[in-house]
Amino acid sequence: MNINVGILGLGTVGGGAFQILERNAALIEKRAGCPIAVTRIATRTPSRAARWGADTAIVSDDVEAVLNDPDIHIVAEMIGGVEPARDYVLRALQNGKSVVSANKELIAKHGPQLRAVAEQNGVDLLFEGSVGGGIPLIKPLRESLAGNEICELMGIVNGTTNFILSKMTAEKSDFGAVLSEAQQLGYAEADPSADVDGFDAAYKLAILAGIAFDTPVDIDDIAREGIRGVSARDIEYATELGFVIKLIALGRLSDGGALQLRVHPTLLPKNHPLANVSDAFNAVFVRGDAVGDVMFYGRGAGDGPTGSAVVGDIIEAAKNKCRGVRNLDHAPQSKRAMHPFAAIETRFCVRMQVGDKPGTIAQIAGVFGDAGVSIESIVQKHSDGDVAEIFWLTHTTTQSAMNAAMAQFEQLEVVREVSSVLRVEGE
Amino acid sequence: MNINVGILGLGTVGGGAFQILERNAALIEKRAGCPIAVTRIATRTPSRAARWGADTAIVSDDVEAVLNDPDIHIVAEMIGGVEPARDYVLRALQNGKSVVSANKELIAKHGPQLRAVAEQNGVDLLFEGSVGGGIPLIKPLRESLAGNEICELMGIVNGTTNFILSKMTAEKSDFGAVLSEAQQLGYAEADPSADVDGFDAAYKLAILAGIAFDTPVDIDDIAREGIRGVSARDIEYATELGFVIKLIALGRLSDGGALQLRVHPTLLPKNHPLANVSDAFNAVFVRGDAVGDVMFYGRGAGDGPTGSAVVGDIIEAAKNKCRGVRNLDHAPQSKRAMHPFAAIETRFCVRMQVGDKPGTIAQIAGVFGDAGVSIESIVQKHSDGDVAEIFWLTHTTTQSAMNAAMAQFEQLEVVREVSSVLRVEGE
Numbered sequence: 001m002n003i004n005v006g007i008l009g010l011g012t013v014g015g016g017a018f019q020i021l022e023r024n025a026a027l028i029e030k031r032a033g034c035p036i037a038v039t040r041i042a043t044r045t046p047s048r049a050a051r052w053g054a055d056t057a058i059v060s061d062d063v064e065a066v067l068n069d070p071d072i073h074i075v076a077e078m079i080g081g082v083e084p085a086r087d088y089v090l091r092a093l094q095n096g097k098s099v100v101s102a103n104k105e106l107i108a109k110h111g112p113q114l115r116a117v118a119e120q121n122g123v124d125l126l127f128e129g130s131v132g133g134g135i136p137l138i139k140p141l142r143e144s145l146a147g148n149e150i151c152e153l154m155g156i157v158n159g160t161t162n163f164i165l166s167k168m169t170a171e172k173s174d175f176g177a178v179l180s181e182a183q184q185l186g187y188a189e190a191d192p193s194a195d196v197d198g199f200d201a202a203y204k205l206a207i208l209a210g211i212a213f214d215t216p217v218d219i220d221d222i223a224r225e226g227i228r229g230v231s232a233r234d235i236e237y238a239t240e241l242g243f244v245i246k247l248i249a250l251g252r253l254s255d256g257g258a259l260q261l262r263v264h265p266t267l268l269p270k271n272h273p274l275a276n277v278s279d280a281f282n283a284v285f286v287r288g289d290a291v292g293d294v295m296f297y298g299r300g301a302g303d304g305p306t307g308s309a310v311v312g313d314i315i316e317a318a319k320n321k322c323r324g325v326r327n328l329d330h331a332p333q334s335k336r337a338m339h340p341f342a343a344i345e346t347r348f349c350v351r352m353q354v355g356d357k358p359g360t361i362a363q364i365a366g367v368f369g370d371a372g373v374s375i376e377s378i379v380q381k382h383s384d385g386d387v388a389e390i391f392w393l394t395h396t397t398t399q400s401a402m403n404a405a406m407a408q409f410e411q412l413e414v415v416r417e418v419s420s421v422l423r424v425e426g427e
Numbered sequence: 428m429n430i431n432v433g434i435l436g437l438g439t440v441g442g443g444a445f446q447i448l449e450r451n452a453a454l455i456e457k458r459a460g461c462p463i464a465v466t467r468i469a470t471r472t473p474s475r476a477a478r479w480g481a482d483t484a485i486v487s488d489d490v491e492a493v494l495n496d497p498d499i500h501i502v503a504e505m506i507g508g509v510e511p512a513r514d515y516v517l518r519a520l521q522n523g524k525s526v527v528s529a530n531k532e533l534i535a536k537h538g539p540q541l542r543a544v545a546e547q548n549g550v551d552l553l554f555e556g557s558v559g560g561g562i563p564l565i566k567p568l569r570e571s572l573a574g575n576e577i578c579e580l581m582g583i584v585n586g587t588t589n590f591i592l593s594k595m596t597a598e599k600s601d602f603g604a605v606l607s608e609a610q611q612l613g614y615a616e617a618d619p620s621a622d623v624d625g626f627d628a629a630y631k632l633a634i635l636a637g638i639a640f641d642t643p644v645d646i647d648d649i650a651r652e653g654i655r656g657v658s659a660r661d662i663e664y665a666t667e668l669g670f671v672i673k674l675i676a677l678g679r680l681s682d683g684g685a686l687q688l689r690v691h692p693t694l695l696p697k698n699h700p701l702a703n704v705s706d707a708f709n710a711v712f713v714r715g716d717a718v719g720d721v722m723f724y725g726r727g728a729g730d731g732p733t734g735s736a737v738v739g740d741i742i743e744a745a746k747n748k749c750r751g752v753r754n755l756d757h758a759p760q761s762k763r764a765m766h767p768f769a770a771i772e773t774r775f776c777v778r779m780q781v782g783d784k785p786g787t788i789a790q791i792a793g794v795f796g797d798a799g800v801s802i803e804s805i806v807q808k809h810s811d812g813d814v815a816e817i818f819w820l821t822h823t824t825t826q827s828a829m830n831a832a833m834a835q836f837e838q839l840e841v842v843r844e845v846s847s848v849l850r851v852e853g854e
Binding site: 020021023024027028030031032033133134135136139142144145148214273276288289290291292293294295296297298299302304305308309311315316319323325328330 | 443448458562566569572575698703715716717719731734735736738739743757
């Protein structure tokens, strides 16, 4: 049986996947057990298809021709965004085609529903390319680790913010300067919000957590904080105390079975496996009840890496088509209880500007104590005589206790400004 | 359909797998799409089965009862060693049972033949647990990265030697002292040869390389050198030059398509992702033509980790049994050409004891030069007045050029001893 693939979208990912399918066709045929050919490509700009080496005869801007071609077995959706991608994916599934998607926003927002439609139609919906570029994540989580209850998942899943934080650390620069540089280099978008405000990481966490903890996840279930508030000073103190700062996407099962999901800048001990993941690399750290700690590491984006994930999924869907089966993928039915954000327990770092006079530290420490927050260490390094900067590292406490302390500091004259509040994980 | 599993061997791995199947039965049933039950266990010491919580009614020392039970669908072989495990696996396959094995020596030596027998009998032979404990390796290599030509594979796959080298580095101790300590702690066997002489790592490399490069591998194809020759002095110089020393299992495709396979102590730059893999952890670094660099990291042994891999395979085999399919796994037919060891290209570190008098370095450098070996740096730190120790770091050269230089040094009076010759990779 020959397997025919229709491609929707010929940007970086679509072009990358197409090139791999062409270049490695012989090897892929051997591994899939059948020849796999791209027979149609729909793209908004057919004139640019030549750059990927695509035969112009199979390229057009006609999506319908792909969705309705009865000879196409697998549709690879690499358009991005929710609409019209969602409509295309739905119709491809309903037409009996397996679908491979690298679209994180679509899968994060509509994954469970689309997986149910795939199941009803007896076809596959695979989305390895939607998280972590070429790093095998979804399949190992779903299959290799299937014997485990996953207790925790912690990842660096956004290359742009990891690049910015790595550069801020290496060059002791502030966020704004490094962002501008990243934008000039093309590592950050003109509107950087999707990356630096943590939306992209939240989409990826929704997908990974949905698989790892077998539950539908709403984007609003994820507490989200970006890296705009991280300054060179925070990194300076963190380094001094033996930590690095990373934008971490975290999912964790509480003892009672409730799930906490959050994306925020996080201090990690510098010997943590994620601490050395720099620049545009991604990595996901998983803790299972049997396997213990495992980590997956690699390039989180790009035509080759993400194309590799898409082609891996295409090969899987092709093998299934040839044998008349589909992957066992039951869309999760019941939703896990969510752990309230105020109840999360973690250590905090608080950097604040205070009036530099006797009794200040005692007064602030009193507020922390009254709120039930106990302090592990205090660093005071910078002072202009009038205002001093203090960096507090707390023992484990709850978010609500920290919130209570923060509310008090707003009333406290000696606290001129709370400059940042960061969390510590991975100890 | 209910899937029945027979277990052969109830040691650490067998017991671990059994416990996971029991503890997570509900979750496993959901993921497999069918209930999975262990219905028979054969072990040499049935009296010890209680420690794993096994019902004594299903435990005996009768292997035949497992192999010949028509109600058993999957046999999990966790005995270890070649015979009688090979005979049992063959007969289970011939009886139409899928087989899951965690037996590295068996799979390394007879994997291709056993895979062919599985194919002939329409059943699965899965062996994720044979390499890297619970780290997903075989499945991601074979499936997630199926679109890639794998160019290189480099791994820390033996926990005992990694523990010893990590401890030698942390404590600046010599091999013998740390080995004794590791033996007392139970991290090394009374006869440590399988680990410290690199046999275990070579078995694992044979398995991984067979999958990654799609070729049968003979153990004798692997150039193998253990860690007995690594001293505290080597680590001292390596550290000073920015390297760590790890026992590395390496597979690499040469430009012409020939495969080089070697296991030896190796200097890695300290910022290499494998450099921070310490103690009993394992990690495998893979380079694909599309995906670039990816790394898999986790615990390389133990009842939970290896049990996790075995259970993952059992779930896979169960899903296949229920759907009447098997994994597409064609045993490799043709063998790749092997790159001659003398022709490998690498950088070397050579530590030697020399007569401490004028002209010595020039004389030795002359020998290197005549052999075509060019020197990048020289460190001379230790001297007792009569004999000085010199540590040479070369530029990239061939093994045969280095062999030629070594032959000359044997003739050279001023070279009292070549204390170690180590290779550098990962730059």
